Amino acid sequence: MSRITIPxxxxxxxxxxDIYSRVKKISGGRVPNTYAALGYLVPASLAAVLDVQSALNSGSLSRQEHEIIxxxxxxxxxxxxxxxAHSFVGKLVGLPVDALTAVREGRSTGDVKRDALVRFVSQLHTTSGTISEDEFNAIRxxxxxxxxxxEISLTIALGIFTNTFNRINATDVDFPAVK
Incomplete structure:
Protein backbone atom coordinates (compact mmCIF):
# COMPACT_ATOMS: atom_id res chain seq x y z
CA MET A 1 0.00 0.00 0.00
CA SER A 2 1.29 3.46 -0.86
CA ARG A 3 2.83 5.25 2.09
CA ILE A 4 1.35 8.63 1.21
CA THR A 5 -2.40 8.74 1.53
CA ILE A 6 -4.15 11.00 -0.89
CA PRO A 7 -7.81 12.01 -1.15
CA ASP A 18 -6.68 21.10 -12.89
CA ILE A 19 -3.67 18.84 -13.29
CA TYR A 20 -5.77 15.69 -12.82
CA SER A 21 -8.04 16.94 -15.61
CA ARG A 22 -5.01 17.37 -17.85
CA VAL A 23 -3.81 13.84 -17.05
CA LYS A 24 -7.24 12.38 -17.82
CA LYS A 25 -7.24 14.03 -21.26
CA ILE A 26 -3.98 12.35 -22.24
CA SER A 27 -4.42 9.00 -20.50
CA GLY A 28 -7.86 7.83 -21.50
CA GLY A 29 -9.72 9.24 -18.52
CA ARG A 30 -7.63 7.77 -15.72
CA VAL A 31 -5.04 9.15 -13.32
CA PRO A 32 -2.27 6.62 -12.63
CA ASN A 33 -1.27 6.30 -8.98
CA THR A 34 2.11 7.98 -9.47
CA TYR A 35 0.46 10.98 -11.08
CA ALA A 36 -2.29 11.06 -8.46
CA ALA A 37 0.24 11.33 -5.64
CA LEU A 38 2.45 13.87 -7.41
CA GLY A 39 -0.57 15.94 -8.43
CA TYR A 40 -1.87 15.98 -4.88
CA LEU A 41 1.47 16.79 -3.24
CA VAL A 42 3.01 19.22 -5.73
CA PRO A 43 0.76 19.90 -8.73
CA ALA A 44 3.51 21.95 -10.38
CA SER A 45 5.82 18.91 -10.32
CA LEU A 46 3.27 16.84 -12.20
CA ALA A 47 2.72 19.71 -14.64
CA ALA A 48 6.49 19.76 -15.23
CA VAL A 49 6.52 15.98 -15.83
CA LEU A 50 3.71 16.33 -18.36
CA ASP A 51 5.41 19.28 -20.06
CA VAL A 52 8.69 17.37 -20.34
CA GLN A 53 6.89 14.34 -21.72
CA SER A 54 5.09 16.53 -24.24
CA ALA A 55 8.41 18.03 -25.37
CA LEU A 56 9.92 14.56 -25.69
CA ASN A 57 6.91 13.30 -27.65
CA SER A 58 7.44 16.06 -30.20
CA GLY A 59 11.17 15.35 -30.42
CA SER A 60 13.10 13.09 -32.75
CA LEU A 61 13.22 9.89 -30.69
CA SER A 62 10.38 7.46 -31.34
CA ARG A 63 7.85 6.54 -28.67
CA GLN A 64 9.39 3.06 -28.75
CA GLU A 65 12.84 4.47 -27.99
CA HIS A 66 11.44 6.49 -25.08
CA GLU A 67 9.72 3.42 -23.65
CA ILE A 68 12.89 1.32 -24.01
CA ILE A 69 14.85 3.97 -22.09
CA ALA A 85 3.80 0.98 -16.69
CA HIS A 86 6.51 1.04 -19.35
CA SER A 87 6.04 -2.63 -20.21
CA PHE A 88 2.34 -1.86 -20.75
CA VAL A 89 2.93 1.34 -22.72
CA GLY A 90 5.77 -0.31 -24.63
CA LYS A 91 3.31 -2.90 -25.94
CA LEU A 92 0.86 -0.11 -26.84
CA VAL A 93 3.50 1.65 -28.96
CA GLY A 94 4.33 -1.56 -30.80
CA LEU A 95 7.29 -3.04 -28.99
CA PRO A 96 7.26 -6.84 -29.07
CA VAL A 97 6.93 -8.55 -25.68
CA ASP A 98 10.15 -10.48 -26.30
CA ALA A 99 12.04 -7.20 -26.88
CA LEU A 100 10.64 -5.74 -23.64
CA THR A 101 11.65 -8.89 -21.77
CA ALA A 102 15.12 -8.83 -23.32
CA VAL A 103 15.64 -5.21 -22.24
CA ARG A 104 14.63 -6.06 -18.67
CA GLU A 105 16.89 -9.12 -18.61
CA GLY A 106 19.88 -7.42 -20.22
CA ARG A 107 19.79 -9.56 -23.35
CA SER A 108 19.95 -8.57 -27.01
CA THR A 109 16.62 -7.57 -28.52
CA GLY A 110 17.77 -8.58 -31.99
CA ASP A 111 17.63 -4.97 -33.23
CA VAL A 112 21.07 -3.42 -33.68
CA LYS A 113 20.02 0.21 -33.11
CA ARG A 114 17.80 -0.65 -30.13
CA ASP A 115 20.59 -2.72 -28.58
CA ALA A 116 23.04 0.17 -29.02
CA LEU A 117 20.56 2.43 -27.19
CA VAL A 118 20.21 -0.10 -24.37
CA ARG A 119 24.00 -0.43 -24.01
CA PHE A 120 24.43 3.36 -24.00
CA VAL A 121 21.71 4.00 -21.41
CA SER A 122 23.01 1.14 -19.27
CA GLN A 123 26.50 2.65 -19.37
CA LEU A 124 25.16 6.06 -18.36
CA HIS A 125 23.20 4.53 -15.52
CA THR A 126 25.91 2.29 -14.10
CA THR A 127 29.00 4.45 -14.47
CA SER A 128 30.08 7.88 -13.35
CA GLY A 129 32.09 10.58 -15.02
CA THR A 130 32.28 11.46 -18.67
CA ILE A 131 31.57 8.58 -21.01
CA SER A 132 34.47 7.30 -23.07
CA GLU A 133 35.11 8.25 -26.69
CA ASP A 134 34.37 4.63 -27.63
CA GLU A 135 30.93 4.79 -25.97
CA PHE A 136 30.19 8.14 -27.60
CA ASN A 137 31.32 6.91 -31.00
CA ALA A 138 29.29 3.70 -30.66
CA ILE A 139 26.00 5.51 -30.02
CA ARG A 140 26.72 7.94 -32.87
CA GLU A 151 16.56 13.72 -25.63
CA ILE A 152 17.99 10.46 -24.26
CA SER A 153 19.40 12.41 -21.30
CA LEU A 154 16.06 14.07 -20.59
CA THR A 155 14.19 10.77 -20.88
CA ILE A 156 16.58 9.21 -18.36
CA ALA A 157 16.14 12.16 -15.98
CA LEU A 158 12.35 11.96 -16.16
CA GLY A 159 12.46 8.22 -15.52
CA ILE A 160 14.75 8.58 -12.53
CA PHE A 161 12.46 11.24 -11.03
CA THR A 162 9.34 9.07 -11.16
CA ASN A 163 11.29 5.94 -10.15
CA THR A 164 12.69 7.71 -7.10
CA PHE A 165 9.34 9.09 -6.03
CA ASN A 166 7.66 5.69 -6.40
CA ARG A 167 10.38 4.02 -4.36
CA ILE A 168 9.92 6.56 -1.58
CA ASN A 169 6.14 6.27 -1.66
CA ALA A 170 5.91 2.51 -2.26
CA THR A 171 3.31 3.50 -4.86
CA ASP A 172 0.71 0.83 -5.54
CA VAL A 173 1.20 -0.78 -8.95
CA ASP A 174 -1.83 0.05 -11.08
CA PHE A 175 -0.71 -1.43 -14.39
CA PRO A 176 -0.80 -5.10 -15.43
CA ALA A 177 1.77 -7.20 -13.61
CA VAL A 178 4.97 -8.05 -15.46
CA LYS A 179 6.17 -11.62 -15.45
Whole structure:
Protein backbone atom coordinates (compact mmCIF):
# COMPACT_ATOMS: atom_id res chain seq x y z
CA MET A 1 0.00 0.00 0.00
CA SER A 2 1.29 3.46 -0.86
CA ARG A 3 2.83 5.25 2.09
CA ILE A 4 1.35 8.63 1.21
CA THR A 5 -2.40 8.74 1.53
CA ILE A 6 -4.15 11.00 -0.89
CA PRO A 7 -7.81 12.01 -1.15
CA UNK A 8 -9.88 10.59 -3.97
CA UNK A 9 -9.31 11.99 -7.43
CA UNK A 10 -12.92 13.17 -7.53
CA UNK A 11 -12.51 15.29 -4.40
CA UNK A 12 -9.54 17.27 -5.76
CA UNK A 13 -9.83 21.04 -6.03
CA UNK A 14 -7.75 23.92 -7.37
CA UNK A 15 -4.41 23.20 -9.00
CA UNK A 16 -4.68 19.51 -8.17
CA UNK A 17 -8.05 19.19 -9.90
CA ASP A 18 -6.68 21.10 -12.89
CA ILE A 19 -3.67 18.84 -13.29
CA TYR A 20 -5.77 15.69 -12.82
CA SER A 21 -8.04 16.94 -15.61
CA ARG A 22 -5.01 17.37 -17.85
CA VAL A 23 -3.81 13.84 -17.05
CA LYS A 24 -7.24 12.38 -17.82
CA LYS A 25 -7.24 14.03 -21.26
CA ILE A 26 -3.98 12.35 -22.24
CA SER A 27 -4.42 9.00 -20.50
CA GLY A 28 -7.86 7.83 -21.50
CA GLY A 29 -9.72 9.24 -18.52
CA ARG A 30 -7.63 7.77 -15.72
CA VAL A 31 -5.04 9.15 -13.32
CA PRO A 32 -2.27 6.62 -12.63
CA ASN A 33 -1.27 6.30 -8.98
CA THR A 34 2.11 7.98 -9.47
CA TYR A 35 0.46 10.98 -11.08
CA ALA A 36 -2.29 11.06 -8.46
CA ALA A 37 0.24 11.33 -5.64
CA LEU A 38 2.45 13.87 -7.41
CA GLY A 39 -0.57 15.94 -8.43
CA TYR A 40 -1.87 15.98 -4.88
CA LEU A 41 1.47 16.79 -3.24
CA VAL A 42 3.01 19.22 -5.73
CA PRO A 43 0.76 19.90 -8.73
CA ALA A 44 3.51 21.95 -10.38
CA SER A 45 5.82 18.91 -10.32
CA LEU A 46 3.27 16.84 -12.20
CA ALA A 47 2.72 19.71 -14.64
CA ALA A 48 6.49 19.76 -15.23
CA VAL A 49 6.52 15.98 -15.83
CA LEU A 50 3.71 16.33 -18.36
CA ASP A 51 5.41 19.28 -20.06
CA VAL A 52 8.69 17.37 -20.34
CA GLN A 53 6.89 14.34 -21.72
CA SER A 54 5.09 16.53 -24.24
CA ALA A 55 8.41 18.03 -25.37
CA LEU A 56 9.92 14.56 -25.69
CA ASN A 57 6.91 13.30 -27.65
CA SER A 58 7.44 16.06 -30.20
CA GLY A 59 11.17 15.35 -30.42
CA SER A 60 13.10 13.09 -32.75
CA LEU A 61 13.22 9.89 -30.69
CA SER A 62 10.38 7.46 -31.34
CA ARG A 63 7.85 6.54 -28.67
CA GLN A 64 9.39 3.06 -28.75
CA GLU A 65 12.84 4.47 -27.99
CA HIS A 66 11.44 6.49 -25.08
CA GLU A 67 9.72 3.42 -23.65
CA ILE A 68 12.89 1.32 -24.01
CA ILE A 69 14.85 3.97 -22.09
CA UNK A 70 12.20 4.32 -19.38
CA UNK A 71 11.78 0.56 -19.01
CA UNK A 72 15.53 0.02 -18.75
CA UNK A 73 16.01 2.79 -16.18
CA UNK A 74 13.01 1.52 -14.20
CA UNK A 75 14.36 -2.03 -14.19
CA UNK A 76 17.82 -0.89 -13.12
CA UNK A 77 16.39 1.42 -10.46
CA UNK A 78 14.05 -1.26 -9.16
CA UNK A 79 10.77 0.63 -9.59
CA UNK A 80 8.06 -2.02 -9.99
CA UNK A 81 5.39 0.59 -10.77
CA UNK A 82 7.38 2.02 -13.68
CA UNK A 83 8.48 -1.40 -14.95
CA UNK A 84 4.81 -2.37 -15.17
CA ALA A 85 3.80 0.98 -16.69
CA HIS A 86 6.51 1.04 -19.35
CA SER A 87 6.04 -2.63 -20.21
CA PHE A 88 2.34 -1.86 -20.75
CA VAL A 89 2.93 1.34 -22.72
CA GLY A 90 5.77 -0.31 -24.63
CA LYS A 91 3.31 -2.90 -25.94
CA LEU A 92 0.86 -0.11 -26.84
CA VAL A 93 3.50 1.65 -28.96
CA GLY A 94 4.33 -1.56 -30.80
CA LEU A 95 7.29 -3.04 -28.99
CA PRO A 96 7.26 -6.84 -29.07
CA VAL A 97 6.93 -8.55 -25.68
CA ASP A 98 10.15 -10.48 -26.30
CA ALA A 99 12.04 -7.20 -26.88
CA LEU A 100 10.64 -5.74 -23.64
CA THR A 101 11.65 -8.89 -21.77
CA ALA A 102 15.12 -8.83 -23.32
CA VAL A 103 15.64 -5.21 -22.24
CA ARG A 104 14.63 -6.06 -18.67
CA GLU A 105 16.89 -9.12 -18.61
CA GLY A 106 19.88 -7.42 -20.22
CA ARG A 107 19.79 -9.56 -23.35
CA SER A 108 19.95 -8.57 -27.01
CA THR A 109 16.62 -7.57 -28.52
CA GLY A 110 17.77 -8.58 -31.99
CA ASP A 111 17.63 -4.97 -33.23
CA VAL A 112 21.07 -3.42 -33.68
CA LYS A 113 20.02 0.21 -33.11
CA ARG A 114 17.80 -0.65 -30.13
CA ASP A 115 20.59 -2.72 -28.58
CA ALA A 116 23.04 0.17 -29.02
CA LEU A 117 20.56 2.43 -27.19
CA VAL A 118 20.21 -0.10 -24.37
CA ARG A 119 24.00 -0.43 -24.01
CA PHE A 120 24.43 3.36 -24.00
CA VAL A 121 21.71 4.00 -21.41
CA SER A 122 23.01 1.14 -19.27
CA GLN A 123 26.50 2.65 -19.37
CA LEU A 124 25.16 6.06 -18.36
CA HIS A 125 23.20 4.53 -15.52
CA THR A 126 25.91 2.29 -14.10
CA THR A 127 29.00 4.45 -14.47
CA SER A 128 30.08 7.88 -13.35
CA GLY A 129 32.09 10.58 -15.02
CA THR A 130 32.28 11.46 -18.67
CA ILE A 131 31.57 8.58 -21.01
CA SER A 132 34.47 7.30 -23.07
CA GLU A 133 35.11 8.25 -26.69
CA ASP A 134 34.37 4.63 -27.63
CA GLU A 135 30.93 4.79 -25.97
CA PHE A 136 30.19 8.14 -27.60
CA ASN A 137 31.32 6.91 -31.00
CA ALA A 138 29.29 3.70 -30.66
CA ILE A 139 26.00 5.51 -30.02
CA ARG A 140 26.72 7.94 -32.87
CA UNK A 141 27.61 5.00 -35.16
CA UNK A 142 24.24 3.46 -34.30
CA UNK A 143 22.62 6.51 -35.87
CA UNK A 144 21.82 8.74 -32.89
CA UNK A 145 22.25 12.49 -33.39
CA UNK A 146 23.39 15.17 -30.96
CA UNK A 147 19.75 16.24 -30.53
CA UNK A 148 18.76 12.67 -29.75
CA UNK A 149 21.55 12.40 -27.18
CA UNK A 150 19.99 15.37 -25.38
CA GLU A 151 16.56 13.72 -25.63
CA ILE A 152 17.99 10.46 -24.26
CA SER A 153 19.40 12.41 -21.30
CA LEU A 154 16.06 14.07 -20.59
CA THR A 155 14.19 10.77 -20.88
CA ILE A 156 16.58 9.21 -18.36
CA ALA A 157 16.14 12.16 -15.98
CA LEU A 158 12.35 11.96 -16.16
CA GLY A 159 12.46 8.22 -15.52
CA ILE A 160 14.75 8.58 -12.53
CA PHE A 161 12.46 11.24 -11.03
CA THR A 162 9.34 9.07 -11.16
CA ASN A 163 11.29 5.94 -10.15
CA THR A 164 12.69 7.71 -7.10
CA PHE A 165 9.34 9.09 -6.03
CA ASN A 166 7.66 5.69 -6.40
CA ARG A 167 10.38 4.02 -4.36
CA ILE A 168 9.92 6.56 -1.58
CA ASN A 169 6.14 6.27 -1.66
CA ALA A 170 5.91 2.51 -2.26
CA THR A 171 3.31 3.50 -4.86
CA ASP A 172 0.71 0.83 -5.54
CA VAL A 173 1.20 -0.78 -8.95
CA ASP A 174 -1.83 0.05 -11.08
CA PHE A 175 -0.71 -1.43 -14.39
CA PRO A 176 -0.80 -5.10 -15.43
CA ALA A 177 1.77 -7.20 -13.61
CA VAL A 178 4.97 -8.05 -15.46
CA LYS A 179 6.17 -11.62 -15.45
Missing amino acids: TIESATGATA KLLISEKTGCDVCVA AAGYTDIQLA
